[in-house]
Amino acid sequence: xxxxxxxYQPGQSPLHRADPRxxxxxxxxxxxxxxxxxxxxxxxxxxxxxxxxxxxxxARFSAWRMARLGAVALPFMLAALPLxxxxxGPAWTLGGGIAISQAGLARFVAILLKSWLSVQVALLLTMxxxxxxxxxxxxxxxVPGTLVALIAFMVRYSTTLGEEAERLLxxxxxxxxxxxxxxxxxxxxxxxxxxxxxxxxxxxxxxxxSERVYAAMLARGYAGEMRRLTPPPLSWRAALAxxxxxxxxxxxELAAMLWWQ
Amino acid sequence: MFLKPIxxxxxxxxxxxxxxxxxxxxxxxxxxxxxxxxxxDRLGDRQIPLMGVLAAFVFAAQMINFPVAGGTSGHLIxxxxxxxxxxxxxxxxxxxxxxxxxxxxFQDGGLLAxxxxxxxxxxxxxxxxxxxxxxxxxxxxxxxQAMLIAAAxxxxxxxELAAMATALELAISGTSPLDxxxxxxxxxxxxxxxxxxxxxxxxxAFVRQTRPxxxxxxxxxxxRQSALxxxxxxxxxxxxxxxPLADADPxxxxxxxxxxxxxxxxxxxxxxxxxxxTVPGIDDEALTTIIAGVIGVLIVAGIGFxxxxxxxxxxxxxxxxxx
Numbered sequence: 001x002x003x004x005x006x007x008y009q010p011g012q013s014p015l016h017r018a019d020p021r022x023x024x025x026x027x028x029x030x031x032x033x034x035x036x037x038x039x040x041x042x043x044x045x046x047x048x049x050x051x052x053x054x055x056x057x058x059a060r061f062s063a064w065r066m067a068r069l070g071a072v073a074l075p076f077m078l079a080a081l082p083l084x085x086x087x088x089g090p091a092w093t094l095g096g097g098i099a100i101s102q103a104g105l106a107r108f109v110a111i112l113l114k115s116w117l118s119v120q121v122a123l124l125l126t127m128x129x130x131x132x133x134x135x136x137x138x139x140x141x142x143v144p145g146t147l148v149a150l151i152a153f154m155v156r157y158s159t160t161l162g163e164e165a166e167r168l169l170x171x172x173x174x175x176x177x178x179x180x181x182x183x184x185x186x187x188x189x190x191x192x193x194x195x196x197x198x199x200x201x202x203x204x205x206x207x208x209x210s211e212r213v214y215a216a217m218l219a220r221g222y223a224g225e226m227r228r229l230t231p232p233p234l235s236w237r238a239a240l241a242x243x244x245x246x247x248x249x250x251x252x253e254l255a256a257m258l259w260w261q
Numbered sequence: 262m263f264l265k266p267i268x269x270x271x272x273x274x275x276x277x278x279x280x281x282x283x284x285x286x287x288x289x290x291x292x293x294x295x296x297x298x299x300x301x302d303r304l305g306d307r308q309i310p311l312m313g314v315l316a317a318f319v320f321a322a323q324m325i326n327f328p329v330a331g332g333t334s335g336h337l338i339x340x341x342x343x344x345x346x347x348x349x350x351x352x353x354x355x356x357x358x359x360x361x362x363x364x365x366x367f368q369d370g371g372l373l374a375x376x377x378x379x380x381x382x383x384x385x386x387x388x389x390x391x392x393x394x395x396x397x398x399x400x401x402x403x404x405x406q407a408m409l410i411a412a413a414x415x416x417x418x419x420x421e422l423a424a425m426a427t428a429l430e431l432a433i434s435g436t437s438p439l440d441x442x443x444x445x446x447x448x449x450x451x452x453x454x455x456x457x458x459x460x461x462x463x464x465x466a467f468v469r470q471t472r473p474x475x476x477x478x479x480x481x482x483x484x485r486q487s488a489l490x491x492x493x494x495x496x497x498x499x500x501x502x503x504x505p506l507a508d509a510d511p512x513x514x515x516x517x518x519x520x521x522x523x524x525x526x527x528x529x530x531x532x533x534x535x536x537x538x539t540v541p542g543i544d545d546e547a548l549t550t551i552i553a554g555v556i557g558v559l560i561v562a563g564i565g566f567x568x569x570x571x572x573x574x575x576x577x578x579x580x581x582x583x584x
Contacts, residue, residue: 006366031373035279072368073273079431080276082441111436115275115371122274122368134365146297146309150358153313154320155366161314161321169325189459195327196463199337202325203346203464204471206318207311214310224306 020137022242041256140231274371285376341390356383390419392491424450
């Protein structure tokens with residue numbers, strides 16, 4: 001059975017009930033602020049982490065769990081690894097002629113910390129906001145309506161088409177018996193052609209499904225535009241709640257740029 | 262599984278510096294805005310169900326993989342395939358949606374980095390893949406397999422170029438040295454691109470057999486338009502590549518003026534948007550030159566798009582077709 005992949009965790013915490021528009025704006029602002037932190041402002045990172053942990057506590061998630069989930073992007077650190085040896089400046093020499101640049105190490109660690117913090121912030125949004133609320137928030141934040149509708153459609157049908165893809169994969173697996181110790185199937189090109197045929201098959205099923213969906217929408221009075229509810233005005237309380245983390249971020253970044261560099 | 266995030270080109274947050282990420286958002290916003298208008302005019306009210314379901318198709322098609330060797334497997338990114346099937350503008354919107362949902366729901370790629378992630382996989386890959394496809398198809402002429410060979414070339418080049426653009430963006434951000442990142446990304450993706458090309462060809466061959474009506478020849482107008490855009494994007498990238506490596510000597514005329522000691526007689530222009538091709542407030546010299554270059558290209562491109570449209574305003578308003 002195709003699993004639902006949504007990361008949303010239903011709940012009644014203050015963060016779950018916060019206005020989704022505020023959550024989206026605050027998320028982007030926090031991630032932008034984290035990116036602006038100067039490399040050598042080391043006290044800023046624990047200060048930013050207290051903010052993340054505080055928000056996690058508000059959502060009733062354990063900070064340890066968020067810390068673990070925040071590591072999903074860390075394999076990408078391979079891209080930043082060469083900094084350790086290529087950044088010029090004073091270096092520590094290790095055995096075997098390898099020298100670790102101090103400035104390079106600082107930059108590498110800063111990139112990892114920023115990535116780890118940013119992923120946790122993005123996760124907090126995804127885990128406390130249902131997909132419908134997220135789409136609604138994007139729409140009321142003036143993301144073009146067509147794009148918002150496409151995002152909503154994609155998520156609605158990715159489960160359906162994901163199941164189609166699983167049936168194709170199961171059918172291939174069922175026809176791919178092979179004896180132990182002998183290569184299964186044909187050459188690489190043959191395997192690729194089979195996979196390509198499956199993708200083409202899936203495309204036609206999707207294309208024809210989109211035609212049926214369109215006909216069904218027309219039958220229900222669709223006239224070229226998705227109808228949306230008028231967003232209710234933003235309450236003062238919701239806006240103020242969003243200002244608190246931003247204020248904390250502002251103080252940390254100011255201190256980082258003025259004193260901690 | 263461990264290698265997937267590196268191979269998949271989705272840059273997480275933290276790996277792009279803030280100015281670079283903002284440039285990515287600006288460039289992407291302009292091009293996606295253009296795509297929204299082009300597609301609305303062409304597809305009308307079918308656009309949302311068609312592209313929305315096909316975005317889900319790309320997502321599901323990425324699950325279909327085939328074993329390559331040593332436990333790795335090839336799977337689809339999809340830009341060129343969708344561009345050949347739907348045309349480049351609709352493909353831009355489909356791929357933008359895919360990349361945006363991956364970032365919003367799965368943290369596959371960052372939110373601040375989303376601008377350049379959409380640019381690499383949804384705009385650059387689509388236009389370059391499509392332009393190569395159109396060019397190769399025309400060059401091969403009456404060859405019976407022309408369409409498939411052309412699509413394979415387009416798919417391979419699109420993956421390779423998107424990977425190189427990713428390496429460049431990381432290098433400009435100071436995250437990864439260009440002389441390591443570029444060969445590594447280009448090398449790995451030369452192989453991944455072969456997988457992409459094979460699946461693209463397999464899928465197109467299947468569609469051609471079953472529903473040949475869906476695969477028309479590319480229209481001359483769209484072909485020319487996408488060739489221009491692809492060329493523009495590649496030139497902009499090439500300039501960005503070259504600029505930090507270029508030497509500090511000023512351009513030829515200024516050099517002669519300095520040598521002959523008449524540079525003092527030069528007058529500053531009345532307006533200086535980007536003095537000496539730098540952006541005020543950014544210290545890193547290479548970075549500021551590149552950003553200034555990108556902003557300059559954007560301004561020129563904006564004028565290029567705006568002028569014909571302003572001229573068209575004076576023409577009698579064309580009658581919109583209903584249904």
